């Protein structure tokens with residue numbers, strides 16, 4: 001425990017987290033010598049106490065260490081339109097509440113290293129700060145500013161990074177080494193572009209609750225975390241804070257997103273940009289690319305409902321490129337039929353978009369939810385017709401359909417990966433009757449006594465996952481057992497939540513501002529067990545309240561988010 005109440009306030013004030021600070025001039029030239037310099041009068045110590053010092057205007061003060069801080073960014077699911085989006089139709093993708101968390105801790109000046117600790121992929125690597133190719137990155141014509149829009153990776157910069165990337169996990173088998181080196185190259189490219197050789201020695205520790213390589217945007221979420229952390233370190237961001245005008249929040253998100261895209265390019269080569277856009281801004285986006293020579297049309301859907309979502313991972317690895325190629329081959333063999341299927345998927349997305357964007361859209365209306373749910377079912381059928389499902393995805397859909405709890409589709413490239421289910425206000429059996437007991441399947445719908453138990457508190461306007469019915473718990477519990485028995489992994493998440501967020505300093509107060517708080521240090525963060533352990537440590541908890549659609553409201557103690565939809569003009 002550390003007495004960090006005022007430390008947190010000081011740190012926030014000095015770095016513009018509490019105030020609507022205008023961007024400091026030092027950030028106009030990232031890498032200037034003013035990086036990491038705290039106000040000259042109050043020096044926070046590592047143990048959290050604050051020493052009052054006499055201002056000394058003659059001699060330059062030594063630079064105190066910054067307190068550690070944390071950033072976090074969500075994963076995503078494609079809700080409608082995957083594959084068709086490759087052929088010029090629109091898609092809708094939304095943020096999910098599975099997230100990556102990045103802790104930035106500072107070392108004393110005698111350490112001249114920067115370290116990555118990425119235990120999810122068993123990566124731990126340090127570079128000597130003085131050996132990195134700063135000169136190449138700051139050469140005339142190569143130096144980039146924090147507000148630049150970088151749309152391709154520079155060959156000369158990549159070449160200069162090569163020896164430093166090759167030094168990462170050289171003795172691991174090719175497949176593991178590639179994962180390590182992708183993450184390392186995303187970090188190094190951003191670090192050398194945004195920081196400077198005078199940057200304080202530090203350690204970046206990352207943990208994620210997003211399954212890796214399952215189409216849920218894990219890479220984009222780490223790219224967003226790295227971009228946000230580095231931009232904060234060079235003071236190129238204002239906020240997030242409560243009264244921030246919407247336009248200003250949008251600008252900060254855009255700034256983070258631009259550099260996150262650069263990180264995604266390091267990992268993926270040619271990303272579409274949708275994952276990092278959703279992860280930076282949260283909520284959902286409408287996304288369309290008709291001409292690959294031009295930037296895509298990306299519209300944030302601030303009114304996309306925060307729906308509870310069931311997410312099931314097949315644990316079947318798949319390759320997006322192979323699935324995309326399958327559709328291309330089908331189109332070549334059966335052009336008219338395939339075009340019609342892709343068109344139909346485009347119409348599904350348009351129909352969802354029209355509903356959500358209409359001025360009288362009421363996200364709590366069961367009719368609106370049914371409209372969105374029916375589109376999920378149709379979209380899945382069309383993806384099956386394109387040949388991108390997988391027996392495991394069909395098995396998951398079958399198990400969930402037999403419970404009648406929601407509308408299910410594959411999400412992302414297919415061929416494995418994940419399925420998503422939007423939950424119904426009230427469970428219906430496969431034949432469409434509410435709670436009827438047709439079966440013969442391993443997963444039985446509830447018995448009539450269970451139904452009686454629950455009928456008194458059944459609330460048709462709220463989601464089954466969030467009403468306190470015994471029925472709900474029984475169905476979900478049984479489903480979990482069946483899914484686990486067959487090797488699948490189930491997550492209960494929420495759609496369309498916050499984008500990138502900041503916890504500065506990395507201290508949780510557990511509701512008590514005056515008594516200081518508990519610092520999240522590297523060791524505690526590394527030791528946290530599983531997704532639950534990570535979320536508990538970083539302050540994610542249920543508020544005990546329910547939102548308008550009956551969803552359980554989540555609180556993230558101390559965390560701040562840029563929320564353009566809440567801010568004024």
Ligand SMILES: Nc1ncnc2c1ncn2[C@@H]1O[C@H](COP(=O)(O)OP(=O)(O)O)[C@@H](O)[C@H]1O
Nearest residue numbers: 118120179182183208213214215216217218219
């Ligand atoms: N938790 C993590 N820690 C470190 N690197 C990660 C993590 N999650 C993702 N990555 C990086 O992102 C890559 C996964 O990207 P990809 O296969 O496209 O999966 P996804 O579809 O989940 O984005 C990994 O190879 C790794 O380089």
Ligand SMILES: C[C@@](O)(CCOP(=O)(O)O)CC(=O)O
Nearest residue numbers: 082083085215272320412413
């Ligand atoms: C199939 C596709 O539409 C989505 C792939 O999504 P993911 O790689 O599974 O996240 C391909 C794309 O949009 O680039």
